[in-house]
Amino acid sequence: MRPLNLLALLLFLAGATWALTRSPGTVRSMQATYYRAISPFLTVGSEMEVKARAFLDEVDHSAKLQAEVDAMREDFGRLKLIESRFRTVEAENASLRRALDFKQRNPFDVVAARITRRQPTTWWQTMEIDRGDKSGIATAYTVVTDGGLVGKIDRLGEDRSTVILLTDEACQVSAKVEGSPEVGIVQGQREQFGTTPLLRLRFLSPNARLREGMRVFSTGKGGVFPPDVLLGEIVRVEPGPLSSEALVRPSVDFQNLSTVFVLTPQKDPSVEEESAPAEAHSPRKDGSR
Amino acid sequence: MIRYLFSILIMVLLAVIAQQFLPALTALSGCRILPVALVFLCAAVTLPPPAMLLVAFVCGFLTDLENWMGPHGGDRAVYEVPVETLRFGYSIILYGIMGMLMQGIRPLFRRGNWQFSALLGGIAVFLYLTTEYLLINFIRGGFSFGQGTLMKITFSSALTTLFAPLVFWILFALAERFNYTIRLDTSRRRPGE
Numbered sequence: 001m002r003p004l005n006l007l008a009l010l011l012f013l014a015g016a017t018w019a020l021t022r023s024p025g026t027v028r029s030m031q032a033t034y035y036r037a038i039s040p041f042l043t044v045g046s047e048m049e050v051k052a053r054a055f056l057d058e059v060d061h062s063a064k065l066q067a068e069v070d071a072m073r074e075d076f077g078r079l080k081l082i083e084s085r086f087r088t089v090e091a092e093n094a095s096l097r098r099a100l101d102f103k104q105r106n107p108f109d110v111v112a113a114r115i116t117r118r119q120p121t122t123w124w125q126t127m128e129i130d131r132g133d134k135s136g137i138a139t140a141y142t143v144v145t146d147g148g149l150v151g152k153i154d155r156l157g158e159d160r161s162t163v164i165l166l167t168d169e170a171c172q173v174s175a176k177v178e179g180s181p182e183v184g185i186v187q188g189q190r191e192q193f194g195t196t197p198l199l200r201l202r203f204l205s206p207n208a209r210l211r212e213g214m215r216v217f218s219t220g221k222g223g224v225f226p227p228d229v230l231l232g233e234i235v236r237v238e239p240g241p242l243s244s245e246a247l248v249r250p251s252v253d254f255q256n257l258s259t260v261f262v263l264t265p266q267k268d269p270s271v272e273e274e275s276a277p278a279e280a281h282s283p284r285k286d287g288s289r
Numbered sequence: 290m291i292r293y294l295f296s297i298l299i300m301v302l303l304a305v306i307a308q309q310f311l312p313a314l315t316a317l318s319g320c321r322i323l324p325v326a327l328v329f330l331c332a333a334v335t336l337p338p339p340a341m342l343l344v345a346f347v348c349g350f351l352t353d354l355e356n357w358m359g360p361h362g363g364d365r366a367v368y369e370v371p372v373e374t375l376r377f378g379y380s381i382i383l384y385g386i387m388g389m390l391m392q393g394i395r396p397l398f399r400r401g402n403w404q405f406s407a408l409l410g411g412i413a414v415f416l417y418l419t420t421e422y423l424l425i426n427f428i429r430g431g432f433s434f435g436q437g438t439l440m441k442i443t444f445s446s447a448l449t450t451l452f453a454p455l456v457f458w459i460l461f462a463l464a465e466r467f468n469y470t471i472r473l474d475t476s477r478r479r480p481g482e
Contacts, residue, residue: 008339015346019353019378027357027377034354041306046311048310119313121356122321122418122445123425140362154359164358169429170372172361190425191435222367282297 028139028155035157042117042128042160074259079259080146081110088228108226110261111135113143116160125168125188125197127259130159138159140224141264148230149173149218150260163260166231166250167197174222174230175201177214178248179183182208186231186248188215196249199232204244210237216248226263293469294340297332298347300459305351318437320444325352326447329384330410331456333391334398335464335471345388349381365425366418367401373428375421383420387413403457411450418442443452 022030024074035042043143113129120128133156143150143163151171155162164171176187184203192198203218220227232248277279326472329348333341357377361368390413391406392454398406419442426432464471 003339008342011382012342012346016349016378016381016385017388019350019381020376022377024359028359031354031357034351038306038309042308098322117312119315119319120309122323124358126358139359170358170361170370170374172363172372174367185370187372190429190433191437201354224363224368253405271369 002036017071031155032157035155035160035264036220038084039157046117046132070258077259077261078110078112081144084146086110090160091223108263108265110144111137111264113260115257116262120162120170124170125165125192126151126162126258127165128162129158129262130160131262132159134159135262136264137161138264142225143260144263145252145257145260147253148232149225150252150254150257152224153262166199166252166253167192169256173225173231175216176219177201177208177210177234178217180208180210180214181211183219184246197254198235199248201234201246202243203245206240206242208236208239208244208246210244210246212236212286216252240275275285290337290340290469292467293464294336294343296463296467297328297336297344297460299350300328300332300463301325301344301351302349305355308355314448315443317444317448318440320441320448322452323449324389325443325454326384326414326417326450327410327452327456330387330405330413331393331453331460333388334395334406335460338389338392341392342385343383346381348415349378349384352380353377375424379424380421385416387417396433407450407453407457409445410453414449415442415446418445 004278081132091099110130113131113135116130117128120126129143137153139153139156141153143152149166151165151168153161153165154164165188166173166186169188169190171188173186174183177181182204184201186199186201186225189198189200204210212234216234218225218227218231230251232250232252234246235249236247238245238247304327309325310473311322311324325348329344332344335342348441358374360374361371363371365371394405394409420443422434422438426434461471463469
């Protein structure tokens with residue numbers, strides 16, 4: 001090997017080693033710089049995608065009508081979410097009356113966001129939304145629709161962010177089954193190319209008495225997702241000698257998502273005071289909580 | 290040579306931008322065209338090893354910046370078996386290996402047979418995606434390689450290869466513009482290169 005080639009190879013390996021040993025925080029800041037640099041192109045690209053989608057919709061509807069429908073859909077979703085939250089609060093109040101050791105759940109607000117890009121990477125189940133740091137969103141915030149959990153914020157930009165979907169293998173949610181003492185971890189499966197991806201609920205007890213149709217909710221444990229967010233319903237139970245597993249159909253139709261909601265801490269100062277010690281929505285720079 | 294290398298680095302940046310406009314084709318198992326890999330593979334066969342390694346580093350670095358996913362986070366007492374993510378920087382190594390593979394047929398390319406390079410480019414993309422997927426399997430455990438994955442990799446490689454002649458045409462034009470000789474059979478190396 002020529003000396004120059006050898007030197008180049010050594011420098012290449014040194015550079016690769018340098019990159020491989022970067023901490024998640026450093027990578028996050030490099031990513032932020034990168035996405036800030038290509039942000040204008042991303043905006044144009046996503047605008048083109050949204051326009052193309054809107055153009056197809058206009059075959060049946062006028063642009064004005066479509067805008068009205070979009071706005072109403074957004075409002076409808078938000079109101080359904082608020083109603084769902086209201087019902088949970090009502091149930092909590094009833095529970096408070098019965099038990100004195102009640103602990104109030106962490107309150108949250110919602111930020112509506114539009115999906116601008118779907119599946120921007122080869123292997124990860126992700127999507128991009130048109131809200132970011134400027135809208136008060138931070139890494140690891142929960143993303144929902146009126147149907148249930150969508151995922152969480154993974155990469156954050158000023159006015160856009162990437163959501164890792166519930167259907168991705170890396171998105172784990174501590175979950176409980178309605179009407180059962182069973183708790184486990186819900187996560188996506190690696191090879192999901194169809195239109196109806198299934199989730200896997202793992203670490204259930206070997207004698208789990210579960211049946212098809214039972215609903216699965218988040219427990220709120222683990223500090224990533226808030227409690228009582230609907231994840232899906234059981235379609236099949238796979239008993240095992242050490243632990244059982246169940247396949248769960250997500251409650252959200254990921255193929256037809258257009259608007260999502262990001263849960264953010266409530267802005268009311270009196271509430272903020274109460275929620276300050278809680279860390280459920282206080283992300284760290286490395287993406288963990 | 291410096292000006293040609295510089296123009297390739299600009300092409301890589303343009304490919305990064307073009308990538309933002311190319312959606313995944315859900316009808317074809319979610320496959321996608323990989324313009325950065327394509328530009329690199331075509332350029333790798335036209336460059337000497339040190340310059341190829343520089344471009345490999347830049348391409349791998351930008352690819353990881355684009356795709357790297359952060360750790361899941363959360364309480365380890367609840368999420369006892371966290372899903373591992375690929376380390377930032379692994380693409381640099383993969384690009385380096387792909388580049389070396391392309392360098393293997395550089396003598397053939399320099400004799401004017403760019404078609405072999407285009408074909409090998411497709412094979413290199415296939416190997417790159419397969420290796421990437423196998424790495425994911427390795428670090429996360431539970432090996433699975435279904436038909437869907439195979440189709441995704443195959444379609445991505447085939448679609449990417451289709452654009453190789455266009456990239457080679459641009460590279461030849463750039464080489465001529467900057468007086469860089471990449472084919473021995475067409476002209477002799479000019480002084481001052």
